[in-house]
Amino acid sequence: MKYEPTRLEIFLTRIVFLLCGKSVYRAFADRLPLDGGEQVLDFGCGMGTVAYYAAKKLPHGHLTCLDISKRWLNACRKTLRGYRNISFLLWESLQLTNESFDVAYCHFVLHDIPASELERVIPELAGSLKPGGVLVLREPFNETNKISLIKRLVQQNRLISKDSRITDIPMMGNALECVYIKK
Template sequence: MQCEPSGFEILRASLAFRILGETVYRDYAYRLPINGDEAVLDFGCGLGAVAYYAAGRLQGGFLTCVDASARWIEACRRTLRHRTDVTYLQDVRALPAASFGLIYCHLALHRIPDEDLAGVIPELSRLLRPKGLFAFREPLRRAKEAIVVQRLAVESGLVRADSRITDAPLVGSTIESIYARPL
């Protein structure tokens, strides 16, 4: 069962967004391989700190924000209240296959137990269009979990396109990887 955040956790995320918005979140959103006209999914959106900047890069495309927690979805709606073109979901399983050109997960997958990840990653892979991209960023100190995600991505038929170490203020070093769905 999904654990709902406390009011304190939401406040802490809001403060992080205000303080680190233009470094941690905007920098990642600007590095994402977004063309602007595609369908993009933010999985584990939380407060919507990355989504806030990613949505600004979508001209003809549209953004779907997913979080298992109803309270985080509510908080994300508030962060993106200036946008009318964003869809919010708690579960991706009803979405049709090959719906998205890009799926990204920011500092979210290491929170998901391995046994659940084994279902989540193939599900995200199913949602990618041919040539679609799956991008994720995890703290380097959680490299073990990131390696599990990388293995599951390959087992789900995705091919590694890029992987690098980046630094983020307060978060520290992170692993950023991109996997592609072949044609």
């Protein structure tokens, strides 16, 4: 389902990013398993809240920021201007290259995607990871039905659960963070 944010929504997200960037987004980026040289995918990058911190951790690597919305992707370009290790991709199905990423992460993205679309998105996400690659998800804890579906689809696509934790996010409540490794 295609959806473009209003200017107000982008503006308010920027304010939250300025106020909570370190505690919410940097904390998540700091937990990503990065050594500095990985090929990384930010699926549903929005305005680049996590990407802003993740890109700094990739001095020899590369970050692909992907979103279904042109407006969010443009906002992301603005947040990340000055970085050289980033490319931007507008999401279209069947576009991710097979086994090209070491790490992919989705931060507050999958719970918003309808079930029928998740059945296409998750196999593509899984297919875009190298063997041994890592998928990290963070989704609102109260989205229990969506979380069950996501877990089922992820496991059906050769991804093995490695770790999970619940984190408390200011103003957003509890979130579930899961780490999977591709067989």
